[in-house]
Amino acid sequence: MLEINKEDNKKLNNISKKFKKAINDYLLIENDDHILIGLSGGKDSLALVELLGERMKIFVPKFKLTAVHISVDNISYQSDLDYLKNFTAQFDIPFVPERRSDRRRSCMLPAQGSPRQDVVRARPMSEKNG
Numbered sequence: 001m002l003e004i005n006k007e008d009n010k011k012l013n014n015i016s017k018k019f020k021k022a023i024n025d026y027l028l029i030e031n032d033d034h035i036l037i038g039l040s041g042g043k044d045s046l047a048l049v050e051l052l053g054e055r056m057k058i059f060v061p062k063f064k065l066t067a068v069h070i071s072v073d074n075i076s077y078q079s080d081l082d083y084l085k086n087f088t089a090q091f092d093i094p095f096v097p098e099r100r101s102d103r104r105r106s107c108m109l110p111a112q113g114s115p116r117q118d119v120v121r122a123r124p125m126s127e128k129n130g
Helices: 006-025 043-058 081-089
Strands: 033-038 063-072 095-100
Touching (some): 006 043, 033 043, 063 081
């Protein structure tokens, strides 16, 4: 297991507290939400997976997460898909690698369990805040 010194542990706890406060203050997560995380493999998206993955275990309301990584054929950047899959598995978050040949094409994922394969869309903020 990774050893974390006191100073780094203090910083991580501070980030976690601010993260929880933002979720509560801005009502970012509601009961039965299904949150899609765009997982690039960079520090920001990995941190988001970890923070939401940990919060999902203890946070009320209950919510689900799915992490999606989109690879585009005409961009030379390569991600370690095995690493991303193993990282999300630590938090029991489904990982969906998606490959596209055209970076201008939009990505719409079918809703899980939907016979019509409806598209998952985010609610506008106005609907969340009343």
